[in-house]
Amino acid sequence: MKNGLKKMLAVFFSSTLILAACSDGGEKEASSEKYKIGVTQIVEHPSLNAAFDGFKKAIEDAGINAEYEVQNAQGDNSSNTTIATNLVSANVDLIFANSTPSAQAVASATSEIPIVFTSVTDAVGAELVDSMEKPGGNVTGTIDAHPDAITNTMKFLKDELGAKNVGMVFNSGEQNSRAQVDAVKEMLKEMNMSVVEASVATSADVKQATESLIGKVDSMYIITDNTVVSALESVISVANENKIPMMVGEFDSVKRGGLAAYGFEYFDIGYEAGQMAVKILKEESKPADLPVQIPQKLKLIMNKDTASTIGIDVKDEWKAEFSE
Incomplete structure (x- = not known):
């Protein structure tokens, strides 16, 4: 009797352990x-x-x-x-x-x-x-691309900084960039302003292309062009050296030395x-x-050090935040 009971208990506990092991294994497989x-x-x-x-x-x-x-x-x-x-x-x-x-x-x-x-x-x-x-x-x-970003940027250049000729350095082979430049040109026609283009093929061309704009422009706008942004310091050095305000397309470029951006x-x-x-x-x-989404937040970020370098006083009414 005792031996029979022991065997029954052994089978019971063995079965329980097997079920538990199967259960644990199943959960791990699902979660992992x-x-x-x-x-x-x-x-x-x-x-x-x-x-x-x-x-x-x-x-x-x-x-x-x-x-x-x-x-x-x-x-x-x-x-x-x-x-x-x-x-x-x-x-x-x-x-x-x-x-x-x-x-x-x-x-x-x-x-x-x-x-x-x-x-x-x-x-x-x-x-x-x-x-x-x-x-x-x-x-x-x-x-x-936020639908209001380019509009706000061009209005800022004209109304706050008095710009008339905007220099744009970009890779014309990148569809993303060509679309932005064309949008800016179309907008500036209505604002009696103009775009002066400087096209590049590689990041090694960026500094020379930027220098070609000197004497032709009173401001710059560097869009979210991967070729140019990867060599942004070259543009910043030329712009600052010549006291040219340079708006950029995103916040990281402000942190690196661009004057300001309406972005996210x-x-x-x-x-x-x-x-x-x-x-x-x-x-x-x-x-x-799944619909394509646009950025959810748009705000003005400025670089105080760059503003000081090129001699621009930051006005309270601009309601800008500042890069760290």
């Missing part, structure tokens, strides 16, 4: 599901890096276990295309494309893998999506892109059904 995210970025500079930081933070905050395959083209478009091919071949679960050229390259490489972009100015013009409201296909994301934090648009990626990875939404 790992997603492979491919990341492509056209070049290294603070704004794009901040956007990637924001993206990763959103993934982390959602409890997503992610492994990143990160590749940077370092401004080389041929490398950009190779990176896109490599990420598709790696069979990643999702691709995060950080810049217009990066997004265009991966969108051309795959129509199957979900793509979420950020740091893109004109998603429709770049042929990444059918429309902002209904992207269609496998691509969606967040743009780095690239970390924020990266974070918002990450939130979209979470919905896609969890199969709550498809890229085709």
Whole structure:
């Protein structure tokens, strides 16, 4: 009798342990599901890096276990295309494309893998999506163009700084940049102001292109051009040396020495892109059904040191915040 009872208890406890082990194993498998995210970025500079930081933070905050395959083209478009091919071949679960050229390259490489972009100015013009409201296909994301940013910047240059001729250094081969320059030119026609263009192909051309504007312009506006922003210190040195006020397209460029920007934090648009990626990875939404988002906050940030260097008094009525 005692031996029989012992055997029954042994079987019971053994069965319980097996069930518990199966249960624990099942829970671990569910919670430890790992997603492979491919990341492509056209070049290294603070704004794009901040956007990637924001993206990763959103993934982390959602409890997503992610492994990143990160590749940077370092401004080389041929490398950009190779990176896109490599990420598709790696069979990643999702691709995060950080810049217009990066997004265009991966969108051309795959129509199957979900793509979420950020740091893109004109998603429709770049042929990444059918429309902002209904992207269609496998691509969606967040743009780095607030509808009021250029308008506010041009009004500030004219009304507050008395500018008439605005110098713009940009890579004409980057669709993102061409769209912004054209928008500025169209706007300035109505304001009796003009744009003086200086085109570059690589970051090595930036300083010489900026110097070519001296004597032709009374202000500058450096947009979110990856080639130029990656060599921004060259522009800043020329502008400051010649006492030319230089507005920029985003806050990181203000911190680096630009006079001011009407903008937003690239970390924020990266974070918002990450939130979209979470919905896609969890199969709550498809890229085709997630509208492209614009930046949520727009404000004026100024660099007091730069203002002092070029002899501009910061007025209280500008209601500006200041870079640290």
